[in-house]
Amino acid sequence: MAQKVLVLGATGETGREIVNALLAAGTFDVTALVRPSSATKPAVLALEPTGVHLLIASLDLPVETLAAQIKPYHTIISCIGPMHQLAQLPLIAATALAGTQRFVPCGFTTICPPGGVMYMRDEKERVYQALWVAKVPYTIIDVGFWHQISFLTLPSGRSKYAAIFEFKEVYAGGEAKTLLIDKSDVGRFVARIVADERTVNKKVVAWGEERTQREIKAIMEEVSGETLDNLVEVSESQVRANAVECLAAFEAEDNMQTRFGLYNGQYNLSKFVRGDNTLTNALYLGYLDAHVLYPDISPVAFRDYAREIIEGKAVAVYADGFPS
């Protein structure tokens, strides 16, 4: 019988990839958990024709009511937006009551320890701790940083269509290795991980390759034939100072803009100065390596993604705006 999976955030960048991969696997019965206020959004309406069921329910329901709603699902995968991690807490309380057999909280980020390095990571840790306190079976899945937001902007403008941001900054010398993944591979790995008993109550790192910004620059130049003379070097001390400034701005006022600034500044510090987002660090922190678990998966190489950009085949991320 198909495994019944409930996905929270099914229309977001990560959620879409996971839903598509679950449908492609053919062994899952996929339902999207949608808030009443989002039920008539075009992206939600577009889900049903693809074979995704909808469960319209608010996370603010009384816990017993929410538990009854989610009880039919074997697995719950949360891809809630980065700004709303703590909204998972009532869902976890309901999950404990419903006896859900696996909860995948919203990890899907870089490798970084909890404990003051990244505010967003520490919010995720509060969610993980809520799972452990409630003794809910779980799998935490982290994925590094997408190719789609790790490339460097081509001077010609040929990469402009692929992202709403420009990526011209090289941080702290550009020599720190970081784990990358093609966004489409997030779904492929997750569909395997949630069908695998070895990953119950474990952390898993799913990734494509480990690259420095210098290597990314070289690949972009090789594939495009352009010289990336448009890049700006940002020193380690600038990255550190920026993270401090972003934290001060966020502490002065917590809004979408200061949160985004904080997340971005702390990502740069964690990835490029601290060197947290590596396979070595993932193994140190106790993650299972998805390459070892699923040697048959060949992730999309960064070089292939760079070619997609040149060929005009890359799919723009955040085309509908950054998650709010």
Place this chain on the structure above:
Amino acid sequence: MAQKVLVLGATGETGREIVNALLAAGTFDVTALVRPSSATKPAVLALEPTGVHLLIASLDLPVETLAAQIKPYHTIISCIGPMHQLAQLPLIAATALAGTQRFVPCGFTTICPPGGVMYMRDEKERVYQALWVAKVPYTIIDVGFWHQISFLTLPSGRSKYAAIFEFKEVYAGGEAKTLLIDKSDVGRFVARIVADERTVNKKVVAWGEERTQREIKAIMEEVSGETLDNLVEVSESQVRANAVECLAAFEAEDNMQTRFGLYNGQYNLSKFVRGDNTLTNALYLGYLDAHVLYPDISPVAFRDYAREIIEGKAVAVYADGFPS
């Protein structure tokens, strides 16, 4: 060459057991890290004749100075008192600088998740997170609750010599299984764990057996021939209410007394109501099982410890007073 081990809190209940076991193993070169203010205490002076070296150093030294002092040691084991967990933080900073190959933070407690269940556990988690942020190789060792503070007081008074407290309360029906260990076995397990590469960057649960308070009562009665009609039943709701009261008192004033009350109230909630201190929960939380790692170790059974009490051979814990 003998592994050079530095022990913090070497004269405490846990530290003594570990030091003795390391010496008995014969493969360790053992040094006690002692604060200048404690250097002339009788318990410290008694260490040297047993073959333990002393390193007199304050944890408040500049981090580079402290790092230079601890640099010679391969392994650092912290058995700092339960009231002073956060005093480990400067030592961790120094450890990172010194390149220490294994730091064993002060776990040595029951199985309990972080996240608001036990204040002491959450302080330990702050220490663990500091290790992860600093990327220091570590082993977290938890041990359940000692036989020596898990027995039930005999009406005859024959057990009075074995503890500074009386243990007459049976919590929440007395049916919750909890992990127990003889205090002497803590050292035996730790001496194996810190010589074992399999435990680097892992959590390990070392334990003797899993018992309910009802079983403890039956064993005490069987071994002593007495009827434990002196016991007091404390209901689940009383345990819960007590934990709330203890937290309020602690939040009103953080002192030795309110901390001790809080730790005790939250231990009872975690062990006897939540059922956290079990092997099942340890495995859920990702611990390695020391019974599987070291099948040749036969831990002291609770029954044997109960016999020691009757025979007058039990060693009183906290004979010098509760750690402050």
